[in-house]
Amino acid sequence: MRNKEETLRQIMQAAYETFAEKGFHQTSLTSIAQQVGISKPAIYYYFKSKDELIKSLFEEVSQEIHTITSVYPADISRENIKQCFYAIGENAIKRQVKEPHFNQLFNQYILLSSQDTYYAEHLATIQQNYFDTFYSFFQHAVDRGVIKDENALIKSQLLALVFDNITNFILTNVTLDYEAIWREAVDSVLSGIVIHE
Amino acid sequence: MRNKEETLRQIMQAAYETFAEKGFHQTSLTSIAQQVGISKPAIYYYFKSKDELIKSLFEEVSQEIHTITSVYPADISRENIKQCFYAIGENAIKRQVKEPHFNQLFNQYILLSSQDTYYAEHLATIQQNYFDTFYSFFQHAVDRGVIKDENALIKSQLLALVFDNITNFILTNVTLDYEAIWREAVDSVLSGIVIHE
DNA sequence: GTCTATATGCGGATAGAC
DNA sequence: GTCTATCCGCATATAGAC
Numbered sequence: 001m002r003n004k005e006e007t008l009r010q011i012m013q014a015a016y017e018t019f020a021e022k023g024f025h026q027t028s029l030t031s032i033a034q035q036v037g038i039s040k041p042a043i044y045y046y047f048k049s050k051d052e053l054i055k056s057l058f059e060e061v062s063q064e065i066h067t068i069t070s071v072y073p074a075d076i077s078r079e080n081i082k083q084c085f086y087a088i089g090e091n092a093i094k095r096q097v098k099e100p101h102f103n104q105l106f107n108q109y110i111l112l113s114s115q116d117t118y119y120a121e122h123l124a125t126i127q128q129n130y131f132d133t134f135y136s137f138f139q140h141a142v143d144r145g146v147i148k149d150e151n152a153l154i155k156s157q158l159l160a161l162v163f164d165n166i167t168n169f170i171l172t173n174v175t176l177d178y179e180a181i182w183r184e185a186v187d188s189v190l191s192g193i194v195i196h197e
Numbered sequence: 198m199r200n201k202e203e204t205l206r207q208i209m210q211a212a213y214e215t216f217a218e219k220g221f222h223q224t225s226l227t228s229i230a231q232q233v234g235i236s237k238p239a240i241y242y243y244f245k246s247k248d249e250l251i252k253s254l255f256e257e258v259s260q261e262i263h264t265i266t267s268v269y270p271a272d273i274s275r276e277n278i279k280q281c282f283y284a285i286g287e288n289a290i291k292r293q294v295k296e297p298h299f300n301q302l303f304n305q306y307i308l309l310s311s312q313d314t315y316y317a318e319h320l321a322t323i324q325q326n327y328f329d330t331f332y333s334f335f336q337h338a339v340d341r342g343v344i345k346d347e348n349a350l351i352k353s354q355l356l357a358l359v360f361d362n363i364t365n366f367i368l369t370n371v372t373l374d375y376e377a378i379w380r381e382a383v384d385s386v387l388s389g390i391v392i393h394e
Numbered sequence: 395g396t397c398t399a400t401a402t403g404c405g406g407a408t409a410g411a412c
Numbered sequence: 413g414t415c416t417a418t419c420c421g422c423a424t425a426t427a428g429a430c
Binding site: 235 | 414
Binding site for chain 1: 218219220221222223301304305307308309310311312317318320321324325328348351352354355358359361362363365366368369370371373374377378381382385386388389
């Protein structure tokens with residue numbers, strides 16, 4: 001006899017990987033069941049439908065997003081602010097290279113969002129939260145007298161857009177020097193607003 | 198009796214719109230046939246399979262991309278270079294708002310590319326070409342003595358990434374001042390390299 | 395409570411009539 | 413060039429074994 005929670009986790013895990021690699025449609029419940037070692041209808045004991053499984057996975061992935069985007073260093077100074085920003089990008093690039101599945105899956109939900117209001121609404125929240133994180137990072141620096149409060153909102157949004165698209169392009173066959181692009185973005189955006197005493 | 202070319206165009210047109218709105222999987226050949234006013238198997242006279250139809254549409258969309266990305270003004274001067282860049286973004290934003298189907302469809306092909314090498318290879322070429330366009334724009338300005346040849350490759354790629362992601366985010370429910378972000382990107386990237394005599 | 399066996403219906407695909 | 417008939421596979425649903 002199997003353990004209920006264990007089986008559930010295995011289904012989620014198999015779904016996560018196969019959906020990311022092959023896409024929702026190209027992944028049959030049969031193949032997920034096979035990976036887990038159960039029969040296809042057994043999945044229906046855990047999920048009302050394939051769409052429910054996809055939705056559950058989305059909720060899990062949404063949680064993870066928060067932990068990813070909500071990390072920012074405690075101490076920002078004139079000396080280390082660029083390094084802080086550099087590090088944010090470098091970490092994301094490394095994670096993306098190491099774990100492409102996450103974003104591959106996430107991109108599928110973004111596509112779903114143009115066809116399904118449920119995903120559209122939830123993703124809008126996530127993305128808004130993502131922009132907010134960058135903005136609060138800027139405000140944090142402003143509060144500490146590290147940078148001037150000049151166009152901070154737009155600048156933070158600009159960096160967020162660059163950051164996001166770098167992680168997207170890593171998934172493609174286009175090889176660019178993404179770290180250099182990120183550093184250039186940070187340099188360009190901060191040039192002129194970092195206070196040099 | 199129907200006209201062959203006319204029917205083909207109608208199938209492509211219906212596919213274009215429905216695929217963009219509902220996605221490849223959620224669009225059945227039956228619904229396309231209904232829109233055109235023919236029966237489902239009739240589509241198989243024009244396309245070997247649904248995948249073939251999707252691929253044909255891709256080739257058509259690929260053509261259009263070239264015409265979109267390969268426009269750049271003939272005369273760049275110190276006085277108008279920022280305006281030129283601003284205009285590129287403004288045009289793209291306007292087009293995107295007016296015609297969201299194009300990018301919605303295109304994004305689906307990007308997703309396919311992580312599952313299918315055919316699309317991966319062709320998209321890599323398109324995206325490479327897209328970066329090249331931005332770079333040659335920079336080189337053009339360098340050649341005319343408008344900007345310094347400082348980090349031009351990375352800067353051009355940075356602008357290309359911003360440009361691309363702005364058009365993506367317009368499709369979402371996230372409303373930002375995209376024109377302002379684009380102008381900020383242009384200002385940030387060009388600040389320091391525009392030659393002031 | 396956990397799963398298997400089995401049934402239904404839809405969408406993609408093919409053969410062949412007109 | 414288009415249609416009818418038909419096949420096959422998969423998502424889905426339910427009945428019931430243990």
